Amino acid sequence: MRSHPTDGLRFGVIGCSAFGARSMLPVIRDNPATVLTAVASRYRARAEEFAARFGGDAVAGYRNLLARDDVEAVYIALPNALHHEMALAALDRRKHVLAEKPLTTRPEDTAELIRAAATHGLVLRENYGFEHHGQHERVRALVREGHIGRLRHVESSFCYPSVPRDDVRYRPDLGGGALLDVGVYPVRAMQYFLGDDLTVAGAVLRCDPALGVDVAGSFVVHAADGVIATGSFGLEHGFGSRYRLWGSSGQLVVERAFTPPPGHAPTLRIESQNRVEELTLPAEHQLSAGVSAFAAAVGAARAHGRDPGHEQWAGTAAGTAALVARIREVAVRI
Numbered sequence: 001m002r003s004h005p006t007d008g009l010r011f012g013v014i015g016c017s018a019f020g021a022r023s024m025l026p027v028i029r030d031n032p033a034t035v036l037t038a039v040a041s042r043y044r045a046r047a048e049e050f051a052a053r054f055g056g057d058a059v060a061g062y063r064n065l066l067a068r069d070d071v072e073a074v075y076i077a078l079p080n081a082l083h084h085e086m087a088l089a090a091l092d093r094r095k096h097v098l099a100e101k102p103l104t105t106r107p108e109d110t111a112e113l114i115r116a117a118a119t120h121g122l123v124l125r126e127n128y129g130f131e132h133h134g135q136h137e138r139v140r141a142l143v144r145e146g147h148i149g150r151l152r153h154v155e156s157s158f159c160y161p162s163v164p165r166d167d168v169r170y171r172p173d174l175g176g177g178a179l180l181d182v183g184v185y186p187v188r189a190m191q192y193f194l195g196d197d198l199t200v201a202g203a204v205l206r207c208d209p210a211l212g213v214d215v216a217g218s219f220v221v222h223a224a225d226g227v228i229a230t231g232s233f234g235l236e237h238g239f240g241s242r243y244r245l246w247g248s249s250g251q252l253v254v255e256r257a258f259t260p261p262p263g264h265a266p267t268l269r270i271e272s273q274n275r276v277e278e279l280t281l282p283a284e285h286q287l288s289a290g291v292s293a294f295a296a297a298v299g300a301a302r303a304h305g306r307d308p309g310h311e312q313w314a315g316t317a318a319g320t321a322a323l324v325a326r327i328r329e330v331a332v333r334i
């Protein structure tokens with residue numbers, strides 16, 4: 001074993017993923033609140049390649065990483081259908097878990113993880129970076145302050161162009177499909193603005209029979225107070241990642257809402273009858289903010305013997321899983 005800095009939450013990474021290499025491993029390595037202690041792959045050579053690039057010890061086999069006492073938390077970056085089993089194994093080994101989105105592919109699996117985390121007083125979170133970007137809190141404040149009148153409708157979408165045919169997103173057995181990959185973002189955005197008590201009114205999924213997964217879709221939900229929300233997603237479109245909050249006297253539009261790069265200074269557009277106002281906010285590194293929030297949650301859990309943020313987070317996570325399952329259930333497939 002190599003020697004590592006000892007301050008900060010000691011992270012083990014499970015799966016040498018493309019997204020991890022592009023974004024999360026540098027974040028965990030560079031965040032002062034965390035230490036990249038070990039990196040596990042199914043293949044030793046791949047673990048060694050990642051360890052050489054990002055630091056930490058190379059570990060062959062995910063469960064060998066879970067067996068290490070010097071790993072306090074894990075970041076799970078596996079294909080969607082494998083998150084549940086590995087997160088459960090990590091919680092059983094008393095590791096805090098930051099799992100990639102979506103946390104699982106079935107509401108009952110999400111419920112099982114939530115129960116296990118609560119039982120052991122561990123922190124469990126899923127990596128929706130946008131929830132840690134201050135621009136959305138600013139949007140909530142603008143709505144509260146009445147800048148668009150009464151909120152009537154939320155529109156949200158996340159789409160991007162096709163990926164190579166062997167990508168995990170096109171593997172039904174690994175939890176592929178556009179709904180689980182990007183459709184979850186509009187779902188989560190609706191929960192962010194309207195709360196978790198949402199009802200699915202209808203949905204459509206465009207399925208590719210050769211691939212065996214959905215590649216695009218749309219859905220409609222409504223909140224108890226009558227606000228309606230529509231979401232669209234796809235893996236065969238020009239890139240777009242946005243939402244529009246439509247009020248009784250104006251609209252508020254956020255472009256590049258879900259995955260803005262760290263250097264991007266967001267612009268919020270407030271449109272009313274006769275004028276358009278643009279508000280430019282400072283750039284933020286949302287993934288780094290998410291890792292800091294996770295480390296802070298672990299600190300709080302240690303201090304209290306339980307995760308004080310668990311209930312609120314778990315309510316939202318269970319809500320997302322239920323909404324996604326319901327969208328699948330009611331969807332017209334084309």
Ligand SMILES: NC(=O)c1ccc[n+]([C@@H]2O[C@H](COP(=O)([O-])OP(=O)(O)OC[C@H]3O[C@@H](n4cnc5c(N)ncnc54)[C@H](OP(=O)(O)O)[C@@H]3O)[C@@H](O)[C@H]2O)c1
Nearest residue numbers: 015016017018019020041042077078079080100101127168
């Ligand atoms: N939060 C975000 O903004 C964001 C962005 C992109 C992706 N993601 C999420 O990150 C996760 C990984 O996505 P990715 O695009 O990075 O995928 P990826 O490059 O294919 O990585 C998945 C990793 O899982 C491991 N794995 C284990 N069993 C596998 C199997 N049967 N087939 C393929 N890989 C297997 C592999 O690691 P080893 O070979 O090292 O074992 C592989 O590198 C997904 O859950 C995705 O939704 C999140």
